[in-house]
Amino acid sequence: xxxxAPVSDSGAKPIMTARNVDVFYGKKQAIDNVSLDIPxxxxxxxxxxxxxxxxxxxxxxxxxxxxxxxxxVKGDIKFAGQDIYDPKVDVVALRSxxxxxxxxxxPFPKSIFDNVAxxxxxxxxxxxxxxxxxxxxxxxxxxxxxxxVSDRLDEPGTSLSGGQQQxxxxxxxxxxxxxxxxxxxxxxxxxxxxxAIIEELMDSMKEKxxxxxxxxxxQQAARVSQQTAFFHLGELVESGDTKQIFTNPEKERTQxxxxxxxx
Amino acid sequence: MSDEHIVSSFDEDMSRLRDLxxxxxxxxxxxxxxxxxxxxxxDRMLAKQVIANDKQLNxxxxxxxxxxxxxxxxxxxxxxxxxxxxxxxxxxxxxxRMGDLVRNSAQRTNTITKAEAETGSIETLVQMSExxxxxxxxxxxxxxxxxxxxxxxxxxxxxxxxxLHNSLFREMLTYMxxxxxxxxxxxxxxxxxxxxxxxxxxxxxxxxxxxYMATGEWPEGSRTKKDKTSxxxxxxxxxx
Ligand SMILES: Nc1ncnc2c1ncn2[C@@H]1O[C@H](COP(=O)(O)OP(=O)(O)O)[C@@H](O)[C@H]1O
Ligand SMILES: [Mg+2]
Numbered sequence: 001x002x003x004x005a006p007v008s009d010s011g012a013k014p015i016m017t018a019r020n021v022d023v024f025y026g027k028k029q030a031i032d033n034v035s036l037d038i039p040x041x042x043x044x045x046x047x048x049x050x051x052x053x054x055x056x057x058x059x060x061x062x063x064x065x066x067x068x069x070x071x072x073v074k075g076d077i078k079f080a081g082q083d084i085y086d087p088k089v090d091v092v093a094l095r096s097x098x099x100x101x102x103x104x105x106x107p108f109p110k111s112i113f114d115n116v117a118x119x120x121x122x123x124x125x126x127x128x129x130x131x132x133x134x135x136x137x138x139x140x141x142x143x144x145x146x147x148x149v150s151d152r153l154d155e156p157g158t159s160l161s162g163g164q165q166q167x168x169x170x171x172x173x174x175x176x177x178x179x180x181x182x183x184x185x186x187x188x189x190x191x192x193x194x195x196a197i198i199e200e201l202m203d204s205m206k207e208k209x210x211x212x213x214x215x216x217x218x219q220q221a222a223r224v225s226q227q228t229a230f231f232h233l234g235e236l237v238e239s240g241d242t243k244q245i246f247t248n249p250e251k252e253r254t255q256x257x258x259x260x261x262x263x
Numbered sequence: 264m265s266d267e268h269i270v271s272s273f274d275e276d277m278s279r280l281r282d283l284x285x286x287x288x289x290x291x292x293x294x295x296x297x298x299x300x301x302x303x304x305x306d307r308m309l310a311k312q313v314i315a316n317d318k319q320l321n322x323x324x325x326x327x328x329x330x331x332x333x334x335x336x337x338x339x340x341x342x343x344x345x346x347x348x349x350x351x352x353x354x355x356x357x358x359x360r361m362g363d364l365v366r367n368s369a370q371r372t373n374t375i376t377k378a379e380a381e382t383g384s385i386e387t388l389v390q391m392s393e394x395x396x397x398x399x400x401x402x403x404x405x406x407x408x409x410x411x412x413x414x415x416x417x418x419x420x421x422x423x424x425x426x427l428h429n430s431l432f433r434e435m436l437t438y439m440x441x442x443x444x445x446x447x448x449x450x451x452x453x454x455x456x457x458x459x460x461x462x463x464x465x466x467x468x469x470x471x472x473x474x475y476m477a478t479g480e481w482p483e484g485s486r487t488k489k490d491k492t493s494x495x496x497x498x499x500x501x502x503x
Binding site: 222247248249260 | 267268269270273339340341342343344345346478479480
């Protein structure tokens with residue numbers, strides 16, 4: 001078994017490492033022996049044709065696959081050196097360190113304020129009402145949404161536009177002060193302007209956070225990420241510096257996929 | 264990368280781009296050939312023809328530019344396709360520039376043939392010009408085959424052109440020092456030689472683009488420049 005991992009070329013130190021990861025849904029193997037480092041304060045894009053296992057692999061990073069009955073994860077995944085699949089790990093706490101934003105914005109049926117305050121409340125992160133308000137406002141600002149909603153924090157989150165709802169979900173993830181934010185096709189339901197705003201936001205967020213994004217848009221991967229990993233049929237075909245992957249990939253399969261020659 | 268693109272009109276655009284580029288290259292090559300012949304045979308009609316033909320290159324280049332921009336904007340090519348579009352776009356600009364240099368040389372043909380009486384053989388100019396034509400033909404084959412080794416050889420061949428240019432430069436200096444009445448003719452020869460030397464450099468630049476296109480890497484280091492004329496200084500003898 002191969003234990004040598006393809007270490008990222010970027011030189012940045014990894015905050016997460018995956019080694020020899022296999023994922024099964026029942027008998028069906030969805031991820032086959034994948035090793036990948038996630039460099040800190042960078043954006044890593046996972047690309048590949050639909051069904052190649054991008055979302056499955058992403059969900060390994062905060063044990064979201066635990067919620068799927070038939071799903072089994074094997075291999076070694078470490079966050080800041082700690083094995084996240086250790087039975088002693090508090091999964092709820094883990095998911096506050098490693099937040100997630102989904103394809104379809106899913107605000108709770110609550111006010112804008114309560115959407116963002118939800119996480120800090122259940123994790124008892126705030127010392128007072130003022131402090132909670134502080135966290136909510138800072139998070140909305142970091143998600144680039146505050147200016148647009150500052151005068152209507154008590155309106156329902158669902159009253160916002162699609163792009164705003166997605167930024168609300170980003171604010172909600174940020175509110176519990178995570179290290180890593182996982183995003184699964186966060187812009188696929190958004191128009192180009194709303195997409196551009198989120199991409200711009202991601203770029204500014206990487207100073208403070210590490211982002212892993214699944215995207216079906218290669219242009220988006222090329223625009224936002226520093227590292228790109230290409231998946232095909234459950235395997236990691238190639239990963240490395242984004243510029244390298246999109247100008248001169250090593251593997252023919254990558255070359256063919258990104259230049260539109262396999263589906 | 265012989266596989267077909269999912270979008271067949273993409274393949275059509277790419278193949279049109281290659282055709283335009285090859286057509287430009289073939290015109291440059293035949294322009295060089297005609298200009299060389301005009302020089303050797305003192306054929307002023309042919310020289311005029313060369314000057315007129317240059318328009319074709321300008322037209323093809325602008326068509327190629329439009330197509331390359333369309334591909335970049337609408338197809339957003341990546342990897343090998345991206346390298347091919349960019350290398351082709353830049354190299355087409357180089358071909359267009361070579362066309363200008365050939366035209367400029369042809370414009371001098373008339374004066375040169377007169378100057379020859381005083382300066383001796385134009386054989387060196389012809390030899391330089393023929394070498395550049397060979398390089399141009401090889402670069403077209405290298406492009407068609409995406410052959411980086413062949414492109415590397417073309418870069419090396421440019422040294423021959425540089426060496427010929429150096430020796431011609433020294434020769435002309437001698438003539439000019441012998442008799443100031445030779446100066447005018449020699450200057451024309453030198454300008455012409457400089458044009459051809461630049462054409463050689465330009466083919467070498469295309470070769471560099473092709474190496475990047477084929478391999479994704481720029482050739483290592485810069486080619487050692489064998490044109491030393493910029494550093495030659497000749498002092499008149501003290502007791503002259
Ligand atoms: N909850 C699930 N139950 C069973 N199979 C699943 C489940 N989720 C994904 N799969 C299968 O795993 C493979 C990878 O899916 P996924 O990770 O969603 O791919 P991607 O995100 O790259 O489109 C697919 O074959 C898919 O059908
Ligand atoms: Mg998915």
